[in-house]
Amino acid sequence: MNRKTADDIRREAEATESDPGMDAEFDAAVAEFRSEVMAAAQRPEGFWNSQRAAVLSQAAGCRPRPAWHVALVWAATVVFVVIGIGIVLDRPQAAPAPDLAAGYDQELLIDVERSLNQEVPEPLDAAFLLTAEMGRGSPATNEH
């Protein structure tokens, strides 16, 4: 893309600004532009009066709100807050969570008691059963 460098722009600006014919033309055109703006902005007095009246009537419509209005808004806000707090406090309390630790302790105690009541420790249950079975089977074998 053919982009102008800063030097190009400066040279161009100098060339433009150093052209007396161009300066005169520019000055004349800008002066005419200014006088056209001035002329176009000339309006009859009635225009300015009605514009001013429109501004003032609209400004009157956006005056600050009266004190009672502000008080009403505050009162409504306070009522809403109080109702909200009441609703939150009035909610039914949830059932207490079960004490899991106490349950585990109880289970452990039962387990220990069961183990103490057994004649044989639990890990030796299988060996005890096998021995008992062998003991029952021995006399039958001897009968043959």
Next chain:
Amino acid sequence: METALIGVATPGVAEEQIAPEEFEAIVRDNQRRIYRLLLAMLRDSDEADNLTQECFLRAFRKRAGYRGEAGIATWLTRIAINLACDRGRNRRLAFWRRLLRGQEDAVRTVADNRRTPEESLLVQEEAGAVWSSVEKLPQQQRAVFVLRFAEEMQLDEIASAMDLDVGTVKAHLWHATRAVRHSLRRQS
């Protein structure tokens, strides 16, 4: 002179001090200048009228934000420029509206009796070229160009009204002037 901005109207007036009757005086003192500025920027008399009213209403609503660092005239100029820039974002819509209304040339031109008819025609064409090229400028360049050449404000006044550095104003003015010169050169 009406175009001298700073100090035209009651600089340093604090927000609470803008009483209704004082607001009316502010409108009266500034409405012509604000209208002219908006007309130069927008080239549409109806739009300039609407935005002039909007400018004063916005000033009235936002008077709490006016701290009095700049004159009221400068503050109003800033509001007017912002409104014109906001409106400029909808230029395409405005173009179609104008086209439908058939009011492309909303601005009246005046003939200068000191010139021959041919000279007047030529100068008017050049002024038309200035209008056209100003319309095509980016918002800030356009505002700077209009404030400098239509309102004849000084660079520091423009900087204050637009809340810019003087250097930035100079840069905008340089670009705007270059664009207008190019436009005039193409025409001639």
